[in-house]
Amino acid sequence: MNYNQLIGITFQDQQGNNIEIKLISKHAKERMQQRSYTSEQVQDVLQNAQMTYPGNKPNTVCRQKDGMRVVVSTTRGEIETFIDLSRP
Numbered sequence: 001m002n003y004n005q006l007i008g009i010t011f012q013d014q015q016g017n018n019i020e021i022k023l024i025s026k027h028a029k030e031r032m033q034q035r036s037y038t039s040e041q042v043q044d045v046l047q048n049a050q051m052t053y054p055g056n057k058p059n060t061v062c063r064q065k066d067g068m069r070v071v072v073s074t075t076r077g078e079i080e081t082f083i084d085l086s087r088p
Contacts, residue, residue, distance in 0.1 A: 001032070001039060002039060003028075003029050003033075003039050003042070004024070005039040005043075006021050006024060006042060006043060006046070006079065007021055007022060007024070008021065009021045009043055009046055011046045011047050011049070012052075013052065013061045013074055014052045014054065014061065017074070019061065019072060019077060021077055021078075021079060022078065023076060023077060023078035023079070024078065024079045025078055025079060027080070027081055028070075028079045028080060028081050028082050031081060031082040032082045035082070035084045037068065037082065037084070041068065042068070042079075042082065044065065045063050045064070045069075045070050046063050046070055046072075049064055049065050050066075051063075051064040052064075055071050059074050059075045060074065060080065064085075067084065067085045067086040068082070068083070068085065069082070069083040069085055
């Protein structure tokens, strides 16, 4: 799957700042691939999240929708990880 399609996608964090995706970590790509999620599904989470909240590391934001969580570095614009909340 071509997750590089996510580069250039923008969304707003909980303070209303625009965040642009510039990088996708190898770890995040592996997690999305292992769980068979498409770049379109990840884009939907980023742009239409039901919940937005700070991550557990400084300068990160979590975007969550339909049992999926995407963690993004707000300073680097990097998708750090992808979590499928429906799996243990």
